[in-house]
Amino acid sequence: MTHGSLPPRIPPPRILIVEDEGALAEVLRDYLLAADMQAELMAEGTDATDRALAGDIDLLVLDLMLPGVDGLTICRQIRARSDLPIIMTTARVEEIDRLLGLELGADDYLCKPYSPRELIARIKAVLRRRPALADPAPTKAGLVLNPETWRASLNGQKLDLTRREFALLRTMAARPGQVFSRQHLLDSAFPDDADVFDRTIDSHIRNIRKKLAALGDVDPIRSVYGVGYAYEPPTG
Structure with missing residues (x-):
């Protein structure tokens, strides 16, 4: 292999603690750092959600008890907008059962005191379950939605979608041109989500359109007045 054809270097994962x-x-x-990862530290939870969702963090190690904003609140905030991998830690053994019962969406839990080596092993295991993290940026043209990793791209550019936006766009894109009523979208994209109502579909559609337009000034979602929405990918 010549120097001119070397593959792009994959940067080490950045871990926010x-x-x-x-x-x-x-x-x-x-x-x-010894495990060839980048590390960033925060000592309180006030700005943790915004930092975690800035786009350059690959995994979050999140303590339960924090000054400012607690770990449970941060986890809920992140899960409403992102599938960022999260490992939660707590100093109280009894909290583990409560955390598991809440099903907040964290990828793993550790109880203090824990070995730093154990945390590194857990981080590596979680990252291995997210195969898209180790891949170069997608280059496939058009819209790409990966339901296994909850990652999306448009013309090779990362498309940051919440889980609800992802489910909604995936439902429409699976049947290009079909007009979906709001109720149909609710039943198809959110069969088990009682917190989503038909009029919130409009808000999700607006957000999806903004994110698509920011990447390519395109709007493949057609509004059908009085009926609903259809996904119509650009041609040519």
Whole structure:
């Protein structure tokens, strides 16, 4: 292989650690760096959600008890908008059962005190379950939706969708040209989600359109007045 045809270098995963125990956070950072990962530390939860969703974080290690905003709230906020991998930690053994019962969507849980090596192993395991993380940016033209990783792209550019936006767009894109009523979209895209109502479909559609337009000034979603919506991919 010539130097001119070397594949693009995949950057190391960036791990955000939100932990108010400073000494523990610094030890974890050292272990992450030794494991060829990038590490970023935050000591409180106030701005953690915004930082985690900035687009350059690959996994979040999130303590349950934090000053500012607690870990449960941060996890809920992130899961409403993203599938970012999350490992939650807590100093109270009894909280583990409660966390599992809440089914907040965290990928894994660890109870303190834990070995930094154990955390590194858990991080690697979670990242392995997210195969798209290790792949170069997609190059396939058009809209690409991966239901296994909940990742989307448009013409090779990353498309940041919430889980609900992803489900909605995937439902319409699976049958290009078909007009879906709001009720049909509710039944197809959100069969088990009691918190979604027919008029919130309009809000999700607006958000999807903005995100698509930001990547290519396109609007493949056609509104049918009094009926619903259809996905019609651009031709040519």
